[in-house]
Amino acid sequence: MSDPRRILLADADQFFVAVARLVDPEGAGKTPMLIVGGRPGSRGVVCSASYETRVFGVRSGMPIARALKLCPQATSIPVPRGACSKMSRAIRTVLEQFTPVVRGASIDEWYLDLTGTEALYHHEALAVTAARIRAAVLDATGLSVSFGGGTNRLIAKLAVEFGKMKPGTDRTGVFVVEPGQEAAFMKERVALADIPGIGPRFQQALAVRELVSVADVLPHDVGALERWFGSRAGQWLWRRARGVGDATVTVREPAKSISHEDTFRRDVSNEAAIQREVAGLAAKTGADLRDHRLMARTVTVKLKYTDFSIRSASRTVKEAIESDRAVTDLAMALLAHLRRRRRAPIRLAGVGVSGLADAADRQAGLFDESPSTNGGASPVESLRDRRLSRAVDVIRGKFGDGAVQRGPGRDPAV
DNA sequence: TCTGGGGTCCTAGGACCC
DNA sequence: TCTGGGGTCCTAGGACCC
Incomplete structure (x- = not known):
């Protein structure tokens, strides 16, 4: 049996409020x-x-x-988006001074793996190290960060809630569950709804079986849980209720998708207005794609209707694309398809790309410049399309986003 | 004064290939 | 003539997280 892992979750307190107060x-x-x-x-x-x-x-x-x-x-x-990104990076920089294994879970949460740092930190308790990291972040950024600790990510994530300082409590901003205490911690202090992955729908299904706390689940064997919730979810729940979770912390993996969406101030039924919106979102998504030096094979368009129902359509092409022309043409075709299926007012439109590949991997000769077959009339990107988009990026970089506009069905006004 | 935006992961069915 | 599976890719939908 190897030594238990030493996992911390750092969670910035009231992050958006704290940053807003810091900048203003x-x-x-x-x-x-x-x-x-x-x-x-x-x-x-x-x-x-x-x-x-x-x-x-x-x-x-x-x-x-x-x-x-x-x-x-x-x-x-x-x-304050810009300030939040900046402060998020600043916090991460401080965390990385204590261990190289830092994984951003969101803009205001990071997992740290301190396994193997025992000697470096003089065999002090994990909670003591966490308190020192907390003080360092506060000193360097002016932001308060709470820490949860344990032998896996599940325990660290649940523990942080017991560390957060609140008015009228004597909490210190750090809470560590000692190795061996995971099951007791889960049984005594955790509600099923607190477990990440148990959202409203799963809670409902659990409530039907009168399962609310972790203690409610423990008497049932894994077979019963599998019968009630399916084999995968049943096994998953059985393990979670006992505090078993993933203990690996890896540095960030590359993004799998990029998307933009927009909710209208009022629901929209005008087709031209919807097309303008989708074209704008496609251009924004394309710009992000190129900004990240990526290309995409799949484009997805999403519409949300007045009743909150969502319809999406996606299309995958053989060769990865990056130009506004290709992304926009695919998005407009997908939009037309969705509107044929259901022509009703929408409250939101979205455009996303996935199947991402590093644009630097494109090699001379690997990509054919001649139009290829993606099922006939599909748009395939030409070298000219890519050059045009990059030229537009340069102009926007110099003069701002409004410098170049593209309307649906028109050539880019360059 | 109803309900954001950016993501990840899972499921299920059909096409297609071996 | 009848009867297979397994694996992978794609699409659509949905749950969930912060």
């Missing part, structure tokens, strides 16, 4: 009742809300309109 100390910094999320006038939700507003029942994920109804004296501001 006179405004957001002096507003106790602060809600961050959404654009003014848009149909947005709360990304992060200050403790003072939570007293009124404001929660992240809640429509901003509802949050302001619950707490009318609150101020709502959009997410």
Whole structure:
């Protein structure tokens, strides 16, 4: 049996609120009742809300309109995106000074593997190391980060909730579950809904069997859980309830998809308006693709209707593409297909690309410049298309995004 | 004053190939 | 003439996370 792993989860406290206050100390910094999320006038939700507003029942994920109804004296501001990315990178840089094995789980969460650093940190307890990392991040960035620790990622993730400092508690910002205590921790302190991967739908299915806490699941053998929830989910639940989780922390894997979507201020039924929107999203997605030096084989268009139902259509081509022309043409064809299937007002449109490959891997001769067969009339990208997109990128880089516009069915105005 | 945007992963069926 | 599976790729839909 090898030594237990030493996994930490670092979670930035009230990240969006904290960053907003940091970048605007006179405004957001002096507003106790602060809600961050959404654009003014848009149909947005709360990304992060200050403790003072939570007293009124404001929660992240809640429509901003509802949050302001619950707490009318609150101020709502959009997410300071640029500052958040910058602060996220700054926190990561500090974390990497303590271990090279840091994996970003989201903009405000990182897993750290400190296995093998025992001698380096004088065999001190994991909680002590975590407290030192916490102090270093606070000192370098001005942001408070809480730590959960344990022998795997599941335990570290669940532990952090017990570390977070809240008004009226004596918490320190660090909570570590000692090796061997995983099962007891799960049984005594964890609700099934807290386990990552158990969302609203799974909770419903669990509730039908009167399973709410981890302790409710423990008496049932794996066979019963498999019968109730399917073989995969049953086995998964049996293991999770006992605190068994993945203990590997790997550095970030390359992105698998890139997408953009937009919710309209009001539902839209005008076909030309929908086409303009999808063309714009396709261009944005194409620009991101090239920005990351990637190419894509699959394009997906997604529409969300007034009733929140979602329809999507995707198309995979033989040779990876990167130009606005190719991405946009495929997206417009997919949109036409979706609108033929269901012509009703939509509240959201989205365009995404997947099947990503490194553009640097393109080798002379590997890609045929002549039109090839992707099922007949499909658009295949030419060298000219790629050059044009890159030229447009350069102009936009110099003069801003509005410098070059492309309308549906028209040639790019360059 | 209803319900974002950027992702990941899983499932299931059909096509196609060996 | 009848009867196979397994593996992979693609598409559509859906659950879930922050």
